[in-house]
Amino acid sequence: MALSTSFTELFDVEYPIALAPMGGSAGGALTAAVSRGGGLGLLGSGTGDEDWLARELPVLADQGAGKPWGIGLWSWAVDDGVVARVLEHRPPAVMLSFGDPAPFVERIRSAGAALILQVTDLEEARRAVDLGADVIVAQGTEAGGHGARQGRSTLPFVPVVADLAAPVPVLAAGGIADGRGVAAALALGAAGVLLGTRFQATAEALVAPATARAIVDAGGESTERNRVLDIARGSRWPAQYTARTLGHPFLDAWRGREGELSAAPLPAQQEYQDAVARGTIPALPQWAGEGIDLIDDLPSAADLVATLAAQAETALARAAGR
Template identity: 85%
Template sequence: MGLSTAFTELFDVEHPIALAPMGGSAGGALTAAVSRGGGLGLLGSGNGDQDWLARELPVLAGEGAGKPWGIGFQTWAIDVGAVARALEHRPRAVMLSFGDPSPFVERIRSTGTALIIQVTDLEEARRAVDLGADVIVAQGTEGGGHGARNGRSTLPFVPVVVDLAAPVPVLAAGGIADGRGVAAALALGAAGALLGTRFQATAEALLAPATARAIVEGRGEDTERNRVLDIARGSQWPAKYTARTLGHPFLDGWRGREDELAAAPHAQQAYQDAVAQGRIPALPQWAGEAIDLIDDLPSAADLVGTLAAQAEAALARAGRR
């Protein structure tokens, strides 16, 4: 049957599925695999680190088979130069998340590149519409990694953004890890789904083996939103955005004491020492609430097709009831 939506038509992709541009883990191989599988791969550029991009972009070019792809940035962490350098590689889309996208919109649109803006509340959604986003990603709080401290759950948030943004296509994000979640996103009026944690648990993700195992073995109740780990590792993430992670010794020790931790350089040094000594993971183990649904580490290219088939089956079952 196939699931044709405004999103698949915009990017000429087979399935209404996109890779969340997860900084660090969504490298060239993973981005290429998702695009080869019929979705839209989005390279996780994060802060636009030039050395990282110089390493991952050739991988993407070599393995992408000429398929559409895009690149994502943490908007608060970049400048116009980072976007300009990315545009030289002719991505089909640039995705901006977490911060004010307005300084970068004109540069992106002047090249004919599609603009994707991720939003975590209705104020951000209205701004994305006003800025002329080609696609809006509505992120619920169930998702892994960073999101709004005071955001809303995916199920009620997505249809509100769909109504607000129409006719701009919306992707649902947050707590989607199988085809039933993709089907639910479509039923809510979204034009597709953007998945992060599910694609972290794949053969192509740039992920420490211990973290991949933790995702496969973890449960949704093992995750929680926090700022502790950003503060401990000296990250400058804006306080508006917390991160959903798996458990961590520093999280247990400093939960609810964020201001105290921020004023305790000895504790932050202790974190760095523990990382250097291999006693704690080098990065927080970002993971969403839907990790209960993840029990394997497939190829991302195969996974896209599996998700699409599951979504079609779920919608067919719903139609028979």
């Protein structure tokens, strides 16, 4: 196993590559494909919605070939009852992101699941170590979807967290979309990577075809981190978390006026709903990270895992040769 790390050993997976549990889009088929491909698939449960899990878990069970997997939850959006119900499905791993994970740690540990905690700053990283995380994900601001408004870039953030957390395995997240990024993360001291946007552009992702195609066609300069779209669509996401998305008409209309929008959101929210009903905007923002320049196809996620690993091995060998 050329890319063996403490992360691959912990979960008995072939490659140090994990699927970001993207809320709603990392469904059973995508989770299963990543795990079958030799990585760790993480189901994007988010709020722990029972109906969504009832639909996606059988798909994962049917297609996962008995490989390791996990479930991701947003700490701010769940309570102890939700976590307890999720654990009834016996996930080998549970990842908590965005918010205080402390109320759920003991229940997860008691269930025998590995605890993965995502962090966006050093205070959160220290807290994750203190809580006894089995794996820590260091998310940089280049990441697509939600992250800390006052976060850090992936390149300087990951090695600091890796040093702080050692010997706990750290996964790098944010702006990584090919094997060179995987190799770079390993060189920075990470034990692997957590990829979101790259896996959104795969055959198994639960995204609209137009969104997958937009990720392939767009460039990193087309992404923008903001709260405008959360406010406009009436989302409950806490204000400290912004989201990196592709361009959107509401961003153009409200850029630089977030305070005004927050103070009187109802007219804009109605306008947003009307535009969705007319089909002039997608129902959901198109989450995308800065690494989308490196995405030019829509492969099977299982094949993609092996491709990323091969690219990483080549990059590491090339660097060693120099």
